[in-house]
Amino acid sequence: MMVAGAKNAGGDADLPPPPPTIPSNLKPELLAPPKYSIMTRPCRTGTTGRGITLLANHFKVSVNNPDAVFYQYSVHMTYEDNNPVLPGMGIGRKLMDRLYHTYSMEFDGNKFAYDGEKSLYTFGPLPLHKLNYTVVLEESVSRPHETGSSSVTEKRMKLSIQSKTFNVEISYAAKIPLKPIALALKGADADDGQDALRVLDIVLRQQAANRGCLLVRQSFFQDDSRCITAVGGTGLSTVRGFHSSFRPTQGGLTLNMGTKFCCLFVISVVAYTCRHLSLFLLWLLADVSTTLILTPGPVIDFLKANQGVQHPRNIDWARAKRMLKNLRIKTRHHNMEFKITGLSQNPCREQYFPMKLRSDDGTTVEQTVDITVYEYFTKHRGIELTYSANFPCLDVGKPKRPNYVPLELCSLVSLQRYKKALSSKQRASIVGSSRQRPQERINSVTNAVRNYGYNDDPVLAACGISIEKQLTQIEGRVLEAPKLKVGNSSDCMPSDGRWNFNGKTFLNPKHIDKWIVVNFSLENCDTSRISRQLYDIGRKKGIRIEYPITLIEEQPQLKKQSPIERVKKMFEQIKVKHPTEPPNFILCVLPERKTSDIYGPWKKECLVDYGIVTQCISPPMKKNNRERELSEQYLTNVLLKINSKLGGINSLLATEHSGVVSLIKDTPTMILGMDVSHGPPGRSDIPSVAAVVGSLQWPLISQYRAAVRTQKVRKEMIDSLYKPLESGEDDGIMRELLKEFYKTSKCKPTQIIIFRDGVSESQFNQVLNEELDQIMKAYKHHQKVDELPKFTVIVAQKNHNTKLFQAGSPQYNVPPGTVVDTNIVHPRNYDFYMCAHKGSIGTSRPVHYHVLLDEIGFSANELQNLIHSLSYVYQRSTTAVSIVAPICYAHLAAAQVMQFMKFEDLSATSSSGRVSVTTSESIPVPELPRLHEKVRSSMFFC
Structure with missing residues (x-):
């Protein structure tokens, strides 16, 4: 890379920008102060509970130069033709690094922090208000090269240099002093110190970027095989990284450093997919960020793992095309990176492309011949292909100029984020791989703070910031667990956050009569046995539960129909059995897979169309061809939900x-x-x-x-x-x-x-x-x-x-x-x-x-x-x-x-006729179907 032609425009960096103007279309009432503001902490803290000494993953920060000032500059990057460089192109940091290394004298030796997009922060002002640079980035690319001793030779590829020219404009925007941080630590309005804290966080992000880390908001992930764990059956991996941010606290400024696992599992996804408490609790115990990474390595290995097949011949290539698009690969034959744009229409052995044959001196094209990709690489490039002949090639070219590469010459590059949805089994696997015991987590964060050398960072050192290398010790309290009331006026005292109903009854048990069992599981599931077990356990817990009035099995031939159709057919059977009066409660046995597609349509039919309380369970497991008894604890948990849905109170x-x-x-x-x-x-x-x-x-x-x-x-x-x-x-x-x-x-x-x-x-x-x-x-x-x-x-x-x-x-x-x-x-x-x-x-x-x-x-x-x-x-x-x-x-x-x-x-x-809100003029937001009046007031969600 090189930088050429720096041009300066006059101006004083200490002059503030003109005050912002109020848009003429802004309503006056929007300028009024808010009715409520966030309350301040009362003078007295809590005192109840026994004392406990704790450690927190906060590292104390000393600010030895509180009068330091950062200067913010806006960065505007364009190509040579003045088209803007879009954020996320990945070249911003390259441009700014090259600028600084070549023109550090123009920065008066001031170190800078760059956010990767549009803002640059320096410790001390630049000498001029505005600077314009012409920046030339050079990179190795493949170019045609003609060689040979015969009269005609094939088109070959050679690494050559390609240059791109950019214009970079740096203009003064604002001063950001550190002093508001000190004031915020003393109880002043903390919003005033947020800009300074943001700059310090950007310094940490820049340091991580310089180490080649993948940045995800305030988290960073390093390409280290010791931190990468494959997620079985996905072709994906979790990678352990770290979150770091400066936070003002009562004890002073701290660096909050925590381990993070890069995986697609955020709270919204949990709420969308998780019906089971155990998975929800697993999520609460795992540190999760916002994406997965693709497991680096041969593309063919990724496709086999992702689709769960043993041999490439079983790969679904339509699915593979969707999965691979826009992923980055590195080719083995000339060690270059490309972005996948698609797949060839034909297998490698049958995919032709035109190849120009030139004269000995390479000045004229004597003829153009059609040749297969397989023949080109094996005969003209001397590369042996062992299995690619019968599979599509990767297209790494442009829409009108395809560039085909055999699969086995391509490997996925490391630290590529994966943003698509996962199955529930994959999510559960990710949560399991992201667990860290407390001692392991302590070791991870303390080693990171020691190894990353934050105290040696030139920007942090310039403003006198130093970070301690041990966890902060604090005092906490352990509150006493509340006493619970259960049936027969009995008391229940939780221990270690848990209790049980062994030998106890529910406080307000409901009478369960006129109920039925429906079975969607085609396994040999004995629903009569399940109902008897439920009857026996229910009586122990104080619930007056009768035997079900009907047991309905799904017809085997319906298995291949859609979930909605299967649910409708089941309700047709229920209507035949109970034409005049529907049951008060339905126990639904789903297929063994807990995320059954039947669950959603079944719940909608029961709660919206018929107003019937329902409880879904999975069928019992089989062991050695003998049906295993459902445990009393399992059935008790089922009864807790049923009793709550019917209006009872458990404790x-x-x-x-x-x-x-x-x-x-x-x-x-x-x-x-x-x-x-x-x-x-x-x-x-x-x-x-x-x-x-x-x-x-x-x-x-x-x-x-x-x-x-x-x-x-x-x-x-x-x-x-x-x-x-x-x-x-x-x-x-x-x-x-x-x-x-x-x-x-x-x-x-x-x-x-x-x-x-x-x-x-x-x-x-x-x-x-x-x-x-x-x-x-x-x-x-x-x-x-x-x-x-x-x-x-x-x-x-x-x-x-x-x-x-x-x-x-x-x-x-x-x-x-x-x-x-x-x-x-x-x-x-x-x-x-x-x-x-x-x-x-x-x-x-x-x-x-x-x-x-x-x-x-x-x-x-x-x-x-x-x-x-x-x-x-x-x-x-x-x-x-x-x-x-x-x-x-x-x-x-x-x-x-x-x-x-x-x-x-x-x-x-949205067929109810209600007026719907819209996300835009063309995308309406559907109204929810309202629950049936019989269940609307129930705890149907339990």
Whole structure:
């Protein structure tokens, strides 16, 4: 590479840019200050619980030059013809590195940090306000080369140099001082220090880029075979890397360093696919980022692994073409990289291309002949091909100028991100490979901080920043587990975050009569045996359960039909058996694969069209040709779900049972759990689903009702909490929940506690001033009053990078109930970390709770104990869950709806005649089918 012709334009770098102008079309009301601002931390922290000494993956940072100033410059890159260089082309860092190395004198020796796109940061100003450069990048490419001693020779390839010219304009944008960071650490508005922290994070990203790492937001992944783990049956791999970011805390500035696993498994995908608690808990114990990598190596090996075949002849080439497009490969015969544009139409032995034959001196083309790719490489290039003859070639050329290369000469280059959807088995495999025990995780991050030499980075050193190399020691507390009330007025004391119903009964068991069993499993599954076992275990748990009135087996010939058709045929059989009165409950036995395609259509038919409560189970496993008995624990877990769906209560908090929950017992209080689930990455046709659950039967806090709506793709803020119609009525989510609360509690709520999941810190103000505003409008509309209830708004974050370890026993996870509200928390805002659950595998991830508003006036002890208790009211399990139950229920409700909606046929889901929102003028968002009135108020999502 080389740089040529630097040209300078005059100007003083210390002159600020002109003040921004207010767009003329901006409405004046949008300029008004927000109604609510994020509350500050109360003076008193929590005191309950026993003390525990912990370690956190935060490394203390010293800023020895707090008066340092960064200068921000805008970078504009164009080709020689003035067409802009698009972000993501991968040449920005090459251009800037070459600029600096060649013209470091013009930078006055100032080191810089470049974000890879449009911003450059220097420590100290550049001498001029604007600089223009002409940059020439040179790279090796293949060019025709004619040689030979005969009268005509074939066209050959030779490495030659190709140059591309770019124009780079660097212009001053702003000053970014470090001083706001020091002020934020003292409790000032932290937003003022965000720009400086962003610059420091960019310095870390640049250092990782210089090491050749794959960058994914604030995470980086290195091409190290010791950190790469293959995912069986996919041709993909997970690669262990690290997340790094500077964070202001009560204890000072810290570097939050955590291990990350590069895999396609984000919270929206979990909510979309996961019906089983075990997989959801596995996700909570794994560090996950936003993509997988392709396993580097021969392309043919990748295709065989990805499609699960043993021999190339079994490869589905249409599927392979979709999979390979735009992937980067390196060729063995001349060690060059290309991007795959497609596959040849014919096999290598039959794929012809025109080859020019030239005279001895190479000046004239004597003739053009058609030759096969196989013949060219074997005869004219002298390369032996062992298996490519009968398979398509990779096309690495342009649409009108194909360039064919045999498969066996091509290998995938390393650290290529994979962004397509995965199967549930693949996701489970990824989660399993991403687990790290606490001690292993500690060793990983501490070794990284020591080995990456952050204190030697010239930009960090220039502003006096140094980073300690050991984990931060902090003090936490372990809250006592709440006592539970079960049947026969018995008490149940959880131990280590768990309890069971051995020798105990459910608190409020429902009578199960007029129920049937349907069997979609074509294995030899004895449904009568399953129903007898369920009957026996149900009686032990206090449930009056009768024998099923009908057992219906699917006809074997229906197996090849579509899932929707199979479900319809099953209901036809049910109607024949029960023509006048449908059953009250259906137990559905699905095929062994838990992610059965039948699940979605079956749930939709039951909950939307017929209003029948249903529970799906997988058939029993077989061992040595003998059917294994379903365990009592398995059947108890099934009965927990059934009883909850039918309106029963499995257990309550002892304080809840006696009506003495602090600050709730005397004041009608409604608890909301809110979440938005998004479709899989790359699916722009699947709208997001907003789910809100609201508590019922005050003063209870264990019973909930859900309301679900679709909204624009990838939209995080819920826009249907209040939805006024032209008729003057409200068709929003809150209307449903407020009506149900009044119906079950015989009063209106005068306090509302909101738990919001899935939003980032940059969206906190939107939660307060958009979503809360909708809730207030809905409350006024429904209650016909101007007086509003008191609100407490809490955001729960799982997708963060703070980990807690026991100082004395780092090989074990922190105990259930661990809470931290000092030292590593925000210096100004009201937040704390809580690990309510037991982490039996991997490393537990605490939930980061942010209190945005507290009009109710909880003390720190009251609020932390309430949140801890809400992790024990989850009706479908006998373990404390990591996050409050209302948020878990919101996840489940959204997941259930996404499962039974058929997004492939959008017209079918929007046939109700309702007005639909649109993501654009051409893409309508389908309205959800509303649940049948018989199940609308149930906990159908359990």
